[in-house]
Amino acid sequence: MRINIDLQNLLSAVDVPAQWVGLREVFEAETPRMIRDGVPVANMRYSTHGIMVEVLIDGQFGYYGTPDMTTAGIDRAAKKAFQQAQLASRSATFQFDESARPAHTGSYRSPFVKDRESLSAGKLNALLMDAYTHLKVSDKIVSATSLCQVIEIATKFISSNGSDISQDFLMLEFDLRATAADGTNQQTRSFGGMRGTCRQMGMEYFDSHEIMAQAGKIGEQALELLSADECPSGEMDVVIAPDQMMLQIHESIGHALEVDRILGDERNYAGWSFVKLEDFGKLQYGSKVMNVTFDPTVSSEFASYGFDDGGLKAEKEYLIRDGILLRGLGGRESQIRSGVPGVSNFRSSGWNRAPIDRMANINLEPGDSTFDELISQVEKGVYMESNRSWSIDDYRNKFQFGCEYGKLIENGKMTATVKNPNYRGISNPFWNSLKALGNTDTFGIFGTPNCGKGEPNQVIRVGHASPACLFENIQVFGGV
């Protein structure tokens, strides 16, 4: 249940001699439902509601996240935040002023047709149960899961310098998963890998009958993997599907370009970056076919929004054009600290965390090859779909990814299925080995609901879109 708050009234009641005060109210409700092995294992609804009070004094921001949304509670929080900022100001990393929180007004509403309540809990459970039945194509499917999560978020941000922004989101996460096993030979196939489907959309998604067809295909492919050969090892070409490309982009472009990382804020946790401030405008990040955008304006992509949590208006920007690094993922604070051109990406995970530089939608723009044209260019290689394992070093250099499903490519054609396809590389040479991009027919929009970063830690939702991509001479290998 969401209670109504008059945020302007609360701001008026704040009595601290600060240079700037901001209030950011966040209500978020998550409704996950899951059927596993024919049994309901999750019918939940969790909500969180509170206000982040931020003040600026003597060049230092201080904050207080509180669920007490009374006038007295917010005034008390502001006074405590003021004290925290004042005590820290003599030891501040940077002396900010009001320009770090530009004044904007406006609103955003994510696109959807049918709201959460248009599909009852009973009907949604029945649909998930039906999907489970389609996943269970054989007794060798030892476990199968169908799940969805509806996310509703309402935020409001107002400030002493005139910001007044309201944003409302309805999002959906959906996944299907089947595990086939024969003794200790076990293989899992899912609907898009670890990230499944995640988009800004409503319950209209479930009107599609494709879900049952997909469920059947996933079950069959899990079985197919049980009897498949191991992925070969060696240096060869790879064609990577968009549902794996999304994580490749996330880990080896997105995180590497976060300006707060480059400035060292994350060195104790998420890490640093191989990118340096002086690389912007110069570094050949990838091959000339590579164009990457920060684009929170793509309709229905997971991390679209109108304004970031510092109040900056969201706009599309090229991060990499023709392979050259142009712009960093730095919000207003990082832009001021670094002098590097940035974007509107100052985001927080909720009312109890302060914003930091995050990804939003980071997309690799499509090229002009059909899928068959990509495959036809490969004499010996592997096609890989759907992430199942990921790891990268603290400088965002040495990565390793594992996928669920692979196909050998021999003499320009896809042939046998292979299990446990993995590849590894180093970010900058890897992106420079990008030979060709699929066209819009190969383009897929994905995202991740659980990107972790920051101290204190924050999980945030980001979107990634990509075509299928061909890379040359990559280290490929299989399982044990």
Place this chain on the structure above:
Amino acid sequence: MEKVFNQLSDFLFSLLQGEENLILSFSGENSQFIRFNHATVRQTGLVDDADLGLKFISNSRTCRGGFTVSGDFDVDTARGKAEIVRMREEAKEIPEDPFLVLPENSGSSHEIKTANGLPFENAVEALVPAMAGMDFVGIWANGRMFRGNANNLGQKHWFETESFCLDYSLVTPEHQMVKGSFAGSDWDQNEYDIYVQRSRKKLALMNRKPVKVETGEYRTWFESAAVADFLGMFSWNGISEASLRQGCSGFGRMRHDDVRLSPKFSVVEDFSPGFCPQFNSNGEVAPEQLTLIENGVLKNTLVSSRSAKEYGVESNFAEGGEYMRSPKMSSGSLNQKDVVGQLGKGLYLSNIHYLNWSDNAGGRITGLTRYACFWVENGEIVAPIETMRFDDSFYHFFGDQLVDVEDKASINPEVETYGGRSLGATTCPGILVDSFKLTL
């Protein structure tokens, strides 16, 4: 906070009708967070947070709910009442749950740990001077944490503790790093100053020019913090009974093929130090000690009451996710002063980073070296190494390649703050491994 929880619990239990059951789970904190970069304050603030989880059982159905507890009785009871009404309706239309876990009253508990911690307003003044002259980056988390559980049969648990943790890195101009984590309950300024000075001395070793190690297999020493990270992987598609049954556990070879790890490797779930509550979100109290792996043999998996019903085995009252909450690995015979000598030639890894299963069924884990990691020759540290990727199986490094185990186990406190500050710790020694595979 306990009073808020008790009042809210009593109110919500009074709303139940007929055969309805309700289990409440509470988690809260009053925390200070200060983020440092370059030995200065990057961000500073306070967070009050509290959440109530509701597990409602009616009509052979299970529904869950949850909301933020504001501290205002009228607001919180209105939220709670709305949740009960919603779940009561939902329980009429969702499928029956054949593996219902009903509440029981098997006794209550009450544990409040008070401490003489560092007052929030003194933190910057107390912490910053010791950082002078260093590139210091990290996070200070400080304050009280609360966990509670109650059910409509009258069982009630309360756990309250106060602690601080300064988790940090020191960085050389060549970007080599040393990790530190100063954690406790009672603040001792002198102890803090000495701890940071020790890190400063370690940093001096990092000033040597890093060496590039080739890919291949190396004799390797893992410090306790690195071993704790490996053990952490057991909590993710690992030692869970449900994971094994559902075909996504790396322990399948131990369960099905009687594969054994080294006789020198033993792990127990041990609640006796009190790092975290012994009760789970169902209010069930786990045994104080549960042997998981004994001398290399899989003795027990973690079994929640739901898994127990589903798979017809006995519950050991694990949390629903069947992850380890307070693991302890047995120590061995290798003394810290003999480590480098016994290693002879190879890798000395203080910390590892970004682990993931690369082949879960084969027990293979990939990840990277991080922080104070060194090349050792002739029983002496030569220089730090450049970051390397590894990819090897725990069936090797906790199995046939395990040479020896340190004679002292260290406590590695849980420092994660996703959603809120975590409780718990991993207690483990370092290990010496004859062969460990670097791949990139």
